[in-house]
Amino acid sequence: MLKIFNSLTKKKEYFKPIISNKVGMYVCGVTTYDFCHIGHGRTFIIFDVIARYLRYCGYQLKYVRNITDIDDKIINASYQRKECINIFTNRMIKYMNQDFKLLNILSPDVEPKVTEYITVIIDMIAELLKLHHAYISQDGNVIFSVKSDINYGMLSKQSLSFLQFSDKIKKINTIKKNTLDFVLWKTSKNNEPYWNSPWGRGRPGWHIECSAISRSILGNTFDIHGGGADLLFPHHENERSQSMCVNQRIYANYWIHAGLVNINNKKMSKSSDNFYILRDILKNYDSEILRYYFLSTHYRHPLYFSEENLKKSSCSLIRLYRALQNTNFSDRIIYNSIFELEFKKAMDDDFNTPMVFSIFLKLANRINILKKEKNTMQINKFASILKSLGEKLGLLLHNPSDFLKNISNYTDKQIQEIEKLLEIRNIARKFKKWTTADNIRNYLLSLGVVIEDNQNETIWYDKKQS
Numbered sequence: 001m002l003k004i005f006n007s008l009t010k011k012k013e014y015f016k017p018i019i020s021n022k023v024g025m026y027v028c029g030v031t032t033y034d035f036c037h038i039g040h041g042r043t044f045i046i047f048d049v050i051a052r053y054l055r056y057c058g059y060q061l062k063y064v065r066n067i068t069d070i071d072d073k074i075i076n077a078s079y080q081r082k083e084c085i086n087i088f089t090n091r092m093i094k095y096m097n098q099d100f101k102l103l104n105i106l107s108p109d110v111e112p113k114v115t116e117y118i119t120v121i122i123d124m125i126a127e128l129l130k131l132h133h134a135y136i137s138q139d140g141n142v143i144f145s146v147k148s149d150i151n152y153g154m155l156s157k158q159s160l161s162f163l164q165f166s167d168k169i170k171k172i173n174t175i176k177k178n179t180l181d182f183v184l185w186k187t188s189k190n191n192e193p194y195w196n197s198p199w200g201r202g203r204p205g206w207h208i209e210c211s212a213i214s215r216s217i218l219g220n221t222f223d224i225h226g227g228g229a230d231l232l233f234p235h236h237e238n239e240r241s242q243s244m245c246v247n248q249r250i251y252a253n254y255w256i257h258a259g260l261v262n263i264n265n266k267k268m269s270k271s272s273d274n275f276y277i278l279r280d281i282l283k284n285y286d287s288e289i290l291r292y293y294f295l296s297t298h299y300r301h302p303l304y305f306s307e308e309n310l311k312k313s314s315c316s317l318i319r320l321y322r323a324l325q326n327t328n329f330s331d332r333i334i335y336n337s338i339f340e341l342e343f344k345k346a347m348d349d350d351f352n353t354p355m356v357f358s359i360f361l362k363l364a365n366r367i368n369i370l371k372k373e374k375n376t377m378q379i380n381k382f383a384s385i386l387k388s389l390g391e392k393l394g395l396l397l398h399n400p401s402d403f404l405k406n407i408s409n410y411t412d413k414q415i416q417e418i419e420k421l422l423e424i425r426n427i428a429r430k431f432k433k434w435t436t437a438d439n440i441r442n443y444l445l446s447l448g449v450v451i452e453d454n455q456n457e458t459i460w461y462d463k464k465q466s
């Protein structure tokens with residue numbers, strides 16, 4: 001049975017949806033003011049895998065991922081480019097979709113744009129005002145009052161008094177009654193885009209959009225709320241607070257936060273040079289390598305991005321494709337294999353994809369042993385299991401030979417020669433002819449081929465990919 005680490009309780013809990021076979025999941029999406037970076041790639045691959053696994057478990061999933069297509073950064077970026085805001089955001093959304101498609105991130109079931117939900121946002125702000133959870137500031141903005149919610153701080157596990165003195169909110173804002181109070185409706189300045197509201201021309205604040213959109217599509221209470229770990233405070237704290245104040249119900253039952261991407265031990269930041277956009281990485285690496293790399297660290301842990309580690313992931317993926325090469329994996333008989341049970345066990349344990357990858361590598365080793373024994377039926381059976389389990393995570397979708405050819409600098413003929421030499425080396429090792437074995441290893445190394453002797457097999461890879 002599936003267990004999920006719930007950020008709200010800070011515990012792994014058995015997953016029980018509100019309606020037995022249905023799941024509602026809301027994930028905070030992209031603010032479309034620039035190209036997507038690798039942090040976006042990691043977060044949305046993680047939720048893509050979670051969505052795929054929930055469906056594999058038999059749940060009827062409604063996956064909602066919003067698009068923030070209006071905010072200060074978008075307004076500034078479109079002004080800088082002298083581009084109309086709609087044309088600008090549509091262009092950015094198009095780029096996001098291209099990147100996500102390349103990464104095999106399936107589209108969510110509903111992908112609401114904030115600008116299409118202004119009416120429901122205005123309705124929710126009006127309810128908050130009526131219930132005295134919000135007030136209108138001197139400059140006409142509608143502001144949420146955190147003091148009006150005794151449960152504020154429960155998600156991020158910080159007390160209101162602590163938060164008020166934290167560095168994050170040192171900026172004194174005399175317009176707000178409390179430094180933690182946040183804007184629900186922002187008055188638009190001249191030339192800024194606006195919508196008419198009972199409080200004049202303006203636009204919604206960031207936090208209210210997710211509360212209003214999720215209620216409109218998934219209802220007052222839904223099963224899973226997700227997003228990047230950087231959204232826990234203040235975005236998710238604020239979302240949860242305003243939703244529970246209006247709805248008088250629990251907001252989301254399970255909160256899932258995807259770990260951040262760190263570069264050189266620092267949080268990735270646009271202002272410094274430790275910043276990678278997805279399409280630059282995807283120019284040099286197959287998208288499955290990046291997907292495999294992101295999933296090889298547990299989703300809750302920070303990922304320390306380096307091209308060296310990316311190359312290591314590429315080697316593991318090559319091992320899997322090599323095992324699948326020259327097999328017939330089209331067999332779609334449902335095997336009650338121990339491997340599938342192990343896969344379920346790992347995924348049921350808070351989506352433990354690194355554990356799943358160790359199962360994949362075990363399967364690849366098994367296939368390689370069977371290849372030596374020339375046991376075609378068993379080879380095809382285990383290759384089919386590996387292929388079908390890989391597909392469940394959105395991996396191993398390429399034709400193995402095509403993948404290996406595209407990724408390798410060697411021709412088919414060279415690969416055959418390398419494999420022949422490896423066979424000779426293995427025989428030499430078997431008869432303890434170490435000098436011969438070492439000579440072959442050194443010769444291959446001079447050609448750029450690295451050999452790795454594992455328990456059951458010897459694998460090789462292109463030095464340039466390692």
Ligand SMILES: [Zn+2]
Pocket residue numbers: 027028029210235239
């Ligand atoms: Zn959100």
